[in-house]
């Protein structure tokens with residue numbers, strides 16, 4: 001989970017429409033939130049990812065659901081209030097159900113930075129606070145198959161890309177420092193860092209594994225020493241560093 005910034009409310013949700021839809025929901029229980037303009041604006045604010053688990057949405061068989069942070073059953077007044085809506089996957093939305101976030105607060109990543117409440121150990125999320133613990137339990141964020149195993153796969157991919165980068169560095173060094181071998185080396189590192197940006201799926205995991213891995217730190221040192229580290233790579237590196245969860 002990473003900190004997100006909400007885009008502007010869609011024009012569709014003007015005062016008049018909000019009032020009309022709220023009355024309609026109270027009267028009929030209709031899915032008044034299920035509108036393309038609401039869904040598109042939510043997807044835009046999370047790079048088309050679930051706000052909680054960071055899986056990509058709208059891929060085949062992984063459609064977005066509009067999540068009501070404060071449950072719509074207990075708080076019907078907020079059924080289409082923009083600040084109460086989040087883009088979520090079916091599993092996170094289903095796990096959260098009608099959980100009362102006022103009685104037992106969980107992280108709303110549009111409002112608070114998950115880093116303050118969550119840590120990371122052996123591909124599991126750890127809690128630093130009660131809010132962190134509630135979040136993990138309520139959203140089932142340490143479910144072994146859908147969460148922990150997925151993080152493991154992403155982490156292994158990151159570690160494998162770091163190893164490849166070290167190998168490519170050796171090729172560059174030993175084969176006469178050609179432009180071709182340099183481009184292959186730097187292209188690989190750029191690709192690795194792109195996997196750790198806020199727009200990528202499971203970016204908190206990818207960034208945490210990357211920055212907690214000593215051989216990555218070593219690689220950056222070597223490339224800086226050889227004058228190969230560019231401003232562009234530094235920018236991507238810094239952005240990914242913002243997403244890192246504390247490793248235990």
Ligand SMILES: [Zn+2]
Pocket residue numbers: 050051052053054055088089090091092093
């Ligand atoms: Zn999710």
